[in-house]
Amino acid sequence: MSNIPAELKYVESHEWLRKEEDGTITVGITDFAQAALGDVVFVELPEVGAEVEADEDIAVVESVKAASDIYAPIAGKIVAVNEELVDAPEKTNEDPYGDAWFFRMEPASADDYDSLMTADEYAAKCD
């Protein structure tokens, strides 16, 4: 069984989102996604400052098995990326909801976050 924290939001492309106190949104990939990928060996992150559309491919995670695109879960601006993950991509497998966050966004619309899947809804997708 994969770990799906109740306090996060999710999208179908197996990314999780967390709303921070300052209103920014932190994004990473789920435990289900890291297990399906296998050992992650490279991570490519978006540029800080980039304006992105929802569902735009903006990052890449490459495992021993395959390369996968990471999509912007909502529209907005990239305000931070996790540079440490580039040097230690294995954290994606070890701590997908903690150390292995990918990027932080300023959402174009604050409402977008609320309409995303809850943990229960995402869990149903992973069955």
Next chain:
Amino acid sequence: MGKQTPLYQQHLDANGKIVDFGGWDMPIHYGSQLQEHNVVREDAGMFDVSHMTIVDITGPEALAYLQKILANDVSKLGFTGKALYTGMLNEEGGVIDDLIVYKMEGWYRTVVNCGTREKDLAWMNKQIESFDATLTERPELAMVAVQGPNAIEKVKQVRTEQAALISELKVFQGLPVGEWFYARTGYTGEDGLEIIVPAAEVAEFWDALIAAGVAPTGLGARDTLRLEAGMNLYGNDMDDSISPLQAGMGWTIAWEPADRDFIGRKALEAQKAAGIPSKLVGIVLETRGVMRSHQKVVVDLGEGVQGEGEITSGTFSPTLQHSIAMARVPYDTGSECNIEMRGKLIPARVVKMPFVRNGKKVFE
């Protein structure tokens, strides 16, 4: 559900992630493919290879039969236990399969791939009709590969009564003990043994190896280990339409004696005379990204002429920490190439394989 080896329960007990592999339910990894890879390079790991097909050849014309169907010459095997790697070719010189032949007491044992079992057996059965020899598949035998710098020591701890015999084995030699068979062969580029065991005894043997500190290792690590070692995978790096001359297997063709008329010989001679169209090379990509099979390789053949090839096997090398691949490229390819990855051409280097041997980088 696919076929299961006698070690299936052991794989579940060790948290193996089971996938379909040529119709068999096999462990791809037991948690981390990278860790399993490193254990084999640094200590000792073991693979269940019971899905591989063991075929014994007996009878007065067993040798003549194998000299007909194999590109390498089995008469080179000077004593019981000696092993030989060879291709089995079709009339067009394409590789039907690659296999190991062991010389036994008056008979021969071959180990062929599981994915090619049916076509191999059909071909071998058809060719044996004109020989006084018999083909017997041995599904009641299991097989475990124990590989790594400490592999042989750990097997000796578990099979103490055979320790002296195991110590005497030189590389590419095997010896039978009853129904057991110990061979100093493998598919990882490390020292180690491949051990054929009666199916009824293999679970106990596996458990004893775990107790001796040998780590269960899945097919995922088996693939990265063999690729680092520059060893071909049938179906990826060669197949029925590719000759051994195009697959880095020229050394497995025994041209002498010139009157040994093995199947495929005429086609290989014709290919050599006409010019070999392509070759299998090693490629390293020292920047970010992982080469994958079927990606296009673009090469400069000089005077403005570009040629194209294809990655046959590609992966991330855990030992080297960058991507490595095998590719089939035009015969005149030099030392540089570009790989088409995700819509971009990425520069890479052509190198002599293997990439890794006994835990160390070997290419320049």
